[in-house]
Amino acid sequence: EPEVTQTPSHQVTQMGQEVILRCVPISNHLYFYWYRQILGQKVEFLVSFYNNEISEKSEIFDDQFSVERPDGSNFTLKIRSTKLEDSAMYFCASSLAGAYNEQFFGPGTRLTVL
Protein backbone atom coordinates (compact mmCIF):
# COMPACT_ATOMS: atom_id res chain seq x y z
CA GLU A 1 0.00 0.00 0.00
CA PRO A 2 1.48 3.39 -0.93
CA GLU A 3 2.40 5.64 1.97
CA VAL A 4 3.88 9.01 2.76
CA THR A 5 7.41 8.82 4.11
CA GLN A 6 9.38 11.42 6.06
CA THR A 7 13.05 11.79 6.91
CA PRO A 8 14.62 12.09 9.36
CA SER A 9 12.40 10.69 12.10
CA HIS A 10 14.17 12.90 14.65
CA GLN A 11 16.22 16.06 14.04
CA VAL A 12 18.13 17.90 16.72
CA THR A 13 19.50 21.33 15.90
CA GLN A 14 20.90 24.43 17.54
CA MET A 15 18.87 27.62 17.70
CA GLY A 16 19.53 29.80 14.65
CA GLN A 17 20.45 26.91 12.39
CA GLU A 18 18.64 26.05 9.18
CA VAL A 19 16.83 22.72 8.90
CA ILE A 20 15.23 20.94 5.99
CA LEU A 21 12.57 18.34 6.64
CA ARG A 22 11.94 15.93 3.83
CA CYS A 23 8.84 14.14 2.66
CA VAL A 24 8.03 11.78 -0.18
CA PRO A 25 4.28 12.03 -0.90
CA ILE A 26 2.26 9.30 -2.55
CA SER A 27 3.31 9.27 -6.18
CA ASN A 28 0.06 10.18 -7.97
CA HIS A 29 -1.06 12.78 -5.42
CA LEU A 30 -1.30 16.40 -6.45
CA TYR A 31 -1.76 18.29 -3.16
CA PHE A 32 0.85 18.43 -0.44
CA TYR A 33 0.70 19.75 3.11
CA TRP A 34 2.73 20.41 6.20
CA TYR A 35 1.28 20.39 9.70
CA ARG A 36 2.97 20.60 13.07
CA GLN A 37 2.12 19.55 16.60
CA ILE A 38 3.86 21.18 19.52
CA LEU A 39 3.99 18.78 22.46
CA GLY A 40 0.67 18.78 24.29
CA GLN A 41 -1.03 21.03 21.74
CA LYS A 42 -3.25 20.66 18.69
CA VAL A 43 -2.11 19.60 15.23
CA GLU A 44 -1.83 22.90 13.33
CA PHE A 45 -1.92 23.53 9.59
CA LEU A 46 1.14 25.25 8.14
CA VAL A 47 0.86 25.23 4.37
CA SER A 48 -0.65 23.52 1.35
CA PHE A 49 1.02 23.25 -2.04
CA TYR A 50 -0.44 22.54 -5.45
CA ASN A 51 0.80 22.92 -8.98
CA ASN A 52 4.21 24.08 -7.78
CA GLU A 53 2.96 26.92 -5.67
CA ILE A 54 1.56 27.59 -2.21
CA SER A 55 -2.23 27.43 -2.31
CA GLU A 56 -2.92 28.24 1.34
CA LYS A 57 -0.85 29.07 4.42
CA SER A 58 -1.47 29.82 8.06
CA GLU A 59 -0.23 32.69 10.21
CA ILE A 60 2.44 30.35 11.57
CA PHE A 61 4.02 30.03 8.13
CA ASP A 62 6.03 33.24 8.16
CA ASP A 63 9.15 34.28 6.24
CA GLN A 64 11.26 31.80 8.20
CA PHE A 65 9.47 28.93 6.49
CA SER A 66 9.56 27.83 2.88
CA VAL A 67 8.46 24.78 0.92
CA GLU A 68 9.75 23.29 -2.25
CA ARG A 69 9.19 20.39 -4.55
CA PRO A 70 12.71 20.12 -5.94
CA ASP A 71 12.01 17.09 -8.12
CA GLY A 72 9.10 14.84 -9.00
CA SER A 73 9.08 12.98 -5.73
CA ASN A 74 10.29 15.06 -2.75
CA PHE A 75 8.48 17.81 -0.87
CA THR A 76 10.55 19.77 1.63
CA LEU A 77 9.97 22.20 4.47
CA LYS A 78 12.82 24.56 5.28
CA ILE A 79 13.10 26.59 8.45
CA ARG A 80 15.75 29.25 7.87
CA SER A 81 16.72 30.18 11.40
CA THR A 82 15.22 27.88 13.98
CA LYS A 83 13.82 29.12 17.28
CA LEU A 84 13.19 27.18 20.47
CA GLU A 85 9.46 27.41 19.82
CA ASP A 86 9.86 25.58 16.50
CA SER A 87 10.37 22.36 18.46
CA ALA A 88 7.48 20.15 17.44
CA MET A 89 6.44 17.10 15.48
CA TYR A 90 6.11 18.02 11.80
CA PHE A 91 3.73 15.99 9.67
CA CYS A 92 3.70 15.89 5.90
CA ALA A 93 0.50 14.86 4.10
CA SER A 94 -0.67 14.43 0.53
CA SER A 95 -4.00 14.02 -1.21
CA LEU A 96 -5.15 13.16 -4.68
CA ALA A 97 -7.35 16.25 -4.92
CA GLY A 98 -8.50 19.12 -2.72
CA ALA A 99 -10.96 19.94 0.03
CA TYR A 100 -12.89 16.79 0.78
CA ASN A 101 -10.28 14.28 -0.25
CA GLU A 102 -8.52 12.14 2.27
CA GLN A 103 -5.15 13.48 3.31
CA PHE A 104 -2.60 10.72 3.88
CA PHE A 105 -0.14 11.55 6.63
CA GLY A 106 3.46 10.55 7.11
CA PRO A 107 4.80 9.35 10.48
CA GLY A 108 6.28 12.74 11.29
CA THR A 109 9.67 14.28 12.02
CA ARG A 110 10.33 15.29 15.60
CA LEU A 111 12.33 18.55 15.55
CA THR A 112 14.14 19.51 18.72
CA VAL A 113 15.73 22.97 18.83
CA LEU A 114 18.30 23.46 21.60
Added chain:
Amino acid sequence: AQSVTQLDSQVPVFEEAPVELRCNYSSSVSVYLFWYVQYPNQGLQLLLKYLSGSTLVESINGFEAEFNKSQTSFHLRKPSVHISDTAEYFCAVSHNAGNMLTFGGGTRLMVKP
Protein backbone atom coordinates in the same frame (compact mmCIF):
# COMPACT_ATOMS: atom_id res chain seq x y z
CA ALA B 1 -12.72 30.96 10.90
CA GLN B 2 -13.42 27.47 12.12
CA SER B 3 -12.53 25.63 15.30
CA VAL B 4 -12.87 22.14 16.73
CA THR B 5 -13.27 21.16 20.36
CA GLN B 6 -12.75 17.69 21.73
CA LEU B 7 -14.04 17.86 25.25
CA ASP B 8 -12.21 14.84 26.65
CA SER B 9 -8.43 14.66 26.54
CA GLN B 10 -8.44 11.07 27.85
CA VAL B 11 -11.09 8.39 27.92
CA PRO B 12 -10.32 5.21 29.88
CA VAL B 13 -12.66 2.30 29.18
CA PHE B 14 -12.73 -1.43 29.74
CA GLU B 15 -12.53 -3.84 26.85
CA GLU B 16 -15.90 -4.69 25.26
CA ALA B 17 -17.52 -1.60 26.78
CA PRO B 18 -19.11 1.07 24.56
CA VAL B 19 -17.37 4.40 24.05
CA GLU B 20 -18.21 7.86 22.76
CA LEU B 21 -15.57 10.45 21.87
CA ARG B 22 -17.07 13.90 21.62
CA CYS B 23 -16.35 16.51 18.97
CA ASN B 24 -17.95 19.91 18.49
CA TYR B 25 -17.08 22.40 15.80
CA SER B 26 -17.83 25.98 14.89
CA SER B 27 -17.77 27.39 11.39
CA SER B 28 -19.52 30.11 9.45
CA VAL B 29 -19.59 27.98 6.28
CA SER B 30 -20.45 24.40 5.39
CA VAL B 31 -17.82 21.96 6.53
CA TYR B 32 -16.55 18.50 5.85
CA LEU B 33 -15.87 16.45 8.99
CA PHE B 34 -13.24 13.83 9.65
CA TRP B 35 -12.00 11.52 12.37
CA TYR B 36 -8.34 10.52 12.25
CA VAL B 37 -6.64 7.93 14.45
CA GLN B 38 -2.99 7.90 15.47
CA TYR B 39 -1.42 4.72 16.80
CA PRO B 40 1.88 5.00 18.70
CA ASN B 41 4.81 6.06 16.50
CA GLN B 42 2.64 6.28 13.40
CA GLY B 43 1.09 9.06 11.32
CA LEU B 44 -2.55 10.02 11.36
CA GLN B 45 -4.89 7.66 9.49
CA LEU B 46 -8.36 8.55 8.30
CA LEU B 47 -11.01 6.63 10.24
CA LEU B 48 -14.15 8.06 8.65
CA LYS B 49 -15.53 11.22 7.08
CA TYR B 50 -18.76 13.08 6.51
CA LEU B 51 -19.11 15.01 3.26
CA SER B 52 -22.84 15.05 2.56
CA GLY B 53 -25.87 12.77 2.49
CA SER B 54 -26.55 10.34 5.33
CA THR B 55 -25.58 11.88 8.64
CA LEU B 56 -24.40 8.52 10.01
CA VAL B 57 -21.07 7.33 8.68
CA GLU B 58 -19.25 4.12 9.51
CA SER B 59 -15.71 2.81 9.41
CA ILE B 60 -14.60 -0.71 8.54
CA ASN B 61 -13.56 -1.49 12.12
CA GLY B 62 -16.86 -0.80 13.85
CA PHE B 63 -16.64 2.91 14.60
CA GLU B 64 -19.43 5.25 13.56
CA ALA B 65 -20.00 8.98 13.80
CA GLU B 66 -23.12 11.07 13.41
CA PHE B 67 -23.19 14.58 12.01
CA ASN B 68 -25.62 16.75 13.96
CA LYS B 69 -25.91 20.14 12.32
CA SER B 70 -28.14 21.69 14.98
CA GLN B 71 -25.70 20.76 17.74
CA THR B 72 -22.62 21.27 15.53
CA SER B 73 -21.31 17.91 16.65
CA PHE B 74 -19.66 14.87 15.11
CA HIS B 75 -19.28 12.40 17.98
CA LEU B 76 -17.48 9.11 17.43
CA ARG B 77 -18.91 5.92 18.89
CA LYS B 78 -18.14 2.24 19.09
CA PRO B 79 -20.48 -0.25 20.79
CA SER B 80 -17.69 -2.58 21.95
CA VAL B 81 -14.02 -1.59 22.06
CA HIS B 82 -10.93 -3.78 21.78
CA ILE B 83 -7.48 -3.39 23.28
CA SER B 84 -6.23 -2.63 19.77
CA ASP B 85 -8.41 0.50 19.65
CA THR B 86 -6.06 2.16 22.13
CA ALA B 87 -4.82 5.25 20.26
CA GLU B 88 -5.24 9.00 19.96
CA TYR B 89 -8.29 10.15 18.02
CA PHE B 90 -8.49 13.51 16.28
CA CYS B 91 -11.59 15.23 14.96
CA ALA B 92 -11.01 17.65 12.08
CA VAL B 93 -12.92 19.93 9.73
CA SER B 94 -12.28 21.47 6.36
CA HIS B 95 -14.45 23.70 4.21
CA ASN B 96 -15.09 23.61 0.52
CA ALA B 97 -13.27 26.85 -0.15
CA GLY B 98 -9.97 25.44 1.01
CA ASN B 99 -8.24 22.20 1.82
CA MET B 100 -6.56 22.83 5.15
CA LEU B 101 -7.68 20.66 8.05
CA THR B 102 -8.44 22.24 11.41
CA PHE B 103 -7.93 19.73 14.20
CA GLY B 104 -9.28 19.33 17.67
CA GLY B 105 -6.93 18.71 20.57
CA GLY B 106 -7.25 14.93 20.36
CA THR B 107 -8.68 12.33 22.71
CA ARG B 108 -6.52 9.52 24.03
CA LEU B 109 -8.61 6.34 24.19
CA MET B 110 -7.18 3.86 26.68
CA VAL B 111 -8.78 0.43 26.57
CA LYS B 112 -8.07 -1.71 29.64
CA PRO B 113 -8.44 -5.49 29.84
